[in-house]
Amino acid sequence: MKCTLIVAMGEHREIGKDNDLLWRLPRDMKFFKETTQGHTVVMGRKNWESIPEKFRPLPNRKNIVLSRNKDYVANGAIVVSSLDEIEEHYYSNSNKKCFIIGGAEIYKLALEANLIDEMYITYVKSTFEADTYFPFVNWENWEEEDILDFEKDEKNPYSFTVKKYTR
Numbered sequence: 001m002k003c004t005l006i007v008a009m010g011e012h013r014e015i016g017k018d019n020d021l022l023w024r025l026p027r028d029m030k031f032f033k034e035t036t037q038g039h040t041v042v043m044g045r046k047n048w049e050s051i052p053e054k055f056r057p058l059p060n061r062k063n064i065v066l067s068r069n070k071d072y073v074a075n076g077a078i079v080v081s082s083l084d085e086i087e088e089h090y091y092s093n094s095n096k097k098c099f100i101i102g103g104a105e106i107y108k109l110a111l112e113a114n115l116i117d118e119m120y121i122t123y124v125k126s127t128f129e130a131d132t133y134f135p136f137v138n139w140e141n142w143e144e145e146d147i148l149d150f151e152k153d154e155k156n157p158y159s160f161t162v163k164k165y166t167r
């Protein structure tokens, strides 16, 4: 079983600070929502807690939360304690995808477990003060495709590009 990773990062691979995102980019959030709708989303416990309560569980998606604490409760989501357990909740003979939506610890786990064969990366064209970073990726064997080029506007304060990687 393989999963697709989705992430938005700044020019220094920064993704978060104080358990929150570093920017408000409705156009990128729209891309995230449209891309993951109808599929399964897998996230770490801290990421789950960072999503505004009114958007939790992420609607029209099966939400899976990873926590080492087997008693952890995430209303509207399935809680698992290892990546291996994802497969039990995920149906491979359907066209539904499994999206790894972070954060940093979960991206690292999934990449090191060789669970990822596809990635959507939003590159935000700025730098930010952060405490959480996307892990290093060995880019050998990954093919890159341009998905979206967005110029900043009134509602979106930073320009960004979205690339798709497959291997």
Ligand code: FOL
Binding pocket: 006, 007, 008, 021, 028, 029, 030, 031, 032, 033, 047, 050, 051, 052, 055, 058, 059, 101, 102, 121, 122
């Ligand atoms: N990937 C990308 N490209 N951008 C992101 O911002 C992003 N964020 C996460 C994971 N991958 C990403 C994790 N953080 C919501 C909030 C935080 C979050 C992921 C999702 C959220 O509330 N999403 C709602 C839409 C909210 C809105 O419309 O403002 C959803 O239904 O997806």
